[in-house]
Amino acid sequence: xxxxxxxxxxxxLIESNCYEFQxxxxxxxxxxxxxxxxxxxxxxxxxxxxxxxxxxxxxxxNIAEIFPxxxxxxxxxxxxxxxxxxxxxxxxxxxGSKYKGQFFTPYHISNFMASILGEPIKNKESIVExxxxxxxxxxxxxxxxxxxxxxxxxxxxxxxxxxxDILCVHMSFIQLSLLGISAExxxxxxLSNEKFSIWYTPKYIMNASNRQxxxxxxxxxxxxxxxxxxxxxxxxxxxxxPQPKKITLPCDTIENKLLYTNKELEIFATGRLF
Numbered sequence: 536x537x538x539x540x541x542x543x544x545x546x547x548l549i550e551s552n553c554y555e556f557q558x559x560x561x562x563x564x565x566x567x568x569x570x571x572x573x574x575x576x577x578x579x580x581x582x583x584x585x586x587x588x589x590x591x592x593x594x595x596x597n598i599a600e601i602f603p604x605x606x607x608x609x610x611x612x613x614x615x616x617x618x619x620x621x622x623x624x625x626x627x628x629x630x631g632s633k634y635k636g637q638f639f640t641p642y643h644i645s646n647f648m649a650s651i652l653g654e655p656i657k658n659k660e661s662i663v664e665x666x667x668x669x670x671x672x673x674x675x676x677x678x679x680x681x682x683x684x685x686x687x688x689x690x691x692x693x694x695x696x697x698x699x700d701i702l703c704v705h706m707s708f709i710q711l712s713l714l715g716i717s718a719e720x721x722x723x724x725x726l727s728n729e730k731f732s733i734w735y736t737p738k739y740i741m742n743a744s745n746r747q748x749x750x751x752x753x754x755x756x757x758x759x760x761x762x763x764x765x766x767x768x769x770x771x772x773x774x775x776x777p778q779p780k781k782i783t784l785p786c787d788t789i790e791n792k793l794l795y796t797n798k799e800l801e802i803f804a805t806g807r808l809f
Contacts, residue, residue: 545624556630566702567586568591569602569605619674636669649678663694666697670696696718
């Protein structure tokens with residue numbers, strides 16, 4: 536399914552179920568539950584789990600079943616091409632005028648703005664977006680990096696995205712996650728530096744896990760080196776070498792846990808979201 540058709544089906548599915556709930560409510564609840572579903576395999580938060588169950592519980596089975604379908608249209612659309620899928624659907628559903636006067640930048644404008652930044656320096660791209668909205672500027676930049684310069688944006692981009700509105704945080708987190716962009720999406724106020732919650736995309740967590748693995752291997756090598764020296768000198772005191780610091784994953788709250796299992800890291804890729 537191409538991008539435009541996926542968007543049309545997404546919008547049609549929401550509009551066809553507005554007899555009991557408003558489009559605004561269906562859209563925001565979809566974004567909330569999808570964001571939680573993508574993050575929960577890593578975070579395992581009881582609070583988020585309760586929020587998800589509380590949200591889905593108000594819908595009858597026939598309405599609840601539309602949310603996985605909406606996600607499938609979103610995934611197929613972004614698989615076809617890069618774009619601000621959710622931001623465009625938001626505007627096409629005429630939700631902008633009802634939402635604090637908030638409107639999302641058209642993708643072609645964001646694409647132009649992203650193009651004038653030029654080529655990534657040293658094959659690396661660090662971005663801070665203090666008012667990220669649906670993540671359109673970040674998506675447009677990733678699009679330019681891939682199309683114009685031939686780089687795999689998934690391997691070179693590191694993003695910090697901030698927004699004061701939780702819906703925008705959910706929209707950005709979902710789209711950046713599905714596009715494989717390493718991002719720290721912050722629900723907070725960029726002006727006052729307040730942080731209410733932080734959402735790390737699966738790519739960000741996988742990168743952190745890879746760094747953990749390298750760090751863990753380095754620690755093991757140091758230990759083996761010390762053990763050999765001890766055996767060679769028959770000295771009970773092992774010579775102390777500076778130990779590499781343990782790298783903690785941003786969402787890892789278990790103090791002694793070093794690595795996520797491959798199964799945990801692959802949950803996102805298997806599509807077991809709902």
